[in-house]
Amino acid sequence: MAERPGHRPDFAAYVKEFFEASLLLSLLTSLVGVAVAAVGGPVKPGYAALSVLGTILVQASVNLVNDYFDFSSGIDQETVKTPFSGGSKLLVSGRVSPRGVLTLGLATAAAAAGIGIYLALVVSLYLFLLAAFGGIAIILYSRVIVRVPMAAEPFVMLSFILEGIGCYIVAHGGVSGLALAAFVIVPAGMLGGITLLVNEVPDTPVDAKHGRRHAVVLLGTMRKVSGYYLALMATTYVVLLAGVFTGAIPPRFLTGLLTLPIALYVALGILRYSGPQGYERTMATQAGGVVLYLGLLVAGAML
16 A cells, blocks of 8 residues: 555554564463473573564564555454454554555564574574474465464464474474473463454454454354363363373473463353453453463473
């Protein structure tokens, strides 16, 4: 889209556009990977910090490119904005420009690619595979993945899981012990996709109109969405229990199960959904619960 005549960049607005809430999930998921690596021995802080920065940049790029396409398609003009859903109203208001957001997204992707290539060369060539997946996420998520039936949430889960795995490999210096670490990293990464599911609920009518086929659109009723949410959250707990039962991870990681009451509250909030504004508490509770869950996993690794 062309810039408006006389449009001047609003630096503060671009900073706000860049720092979306999902970056916190990337940060915490990455820290889970680093913390689990530290359980097996010393880590290289410089490489570990660089891997965390790289994963955050990948997530930021996905967010920015997604916002660009959502605005360009007209979705963001139709959604109701909440703190956790509704797309980028910065674009709708004109405080940032479509071209500026896309340019920032592509520049961020280039920076992330540079970090990924460097770490792959100095730490492990396996990281090239993870870097390639990050590129796929940036390019295809907004235009393709969201239109594949039931694919959006699993794809985002996998993306966050791979973020944690990548940080583990870098911090650990290789892939040894990764199978055991997965008992912690997989539940941590799943939380990103589960949170997406929760936050999709208010945007569902507009998403369906524009051809998106994520789980909330296809499941059709809040009872089914609530049940799907509970099944996914239960899976994260089962993985932790399996890790402890098999002796792969110590019992202290079961502190993650303390978030079960929060999950039940969110499931009830989904079931009782009546509109975007009344649903904000449910989305906020999910966000707080995820931060607590990931924090408990980091603490479990560090104790």
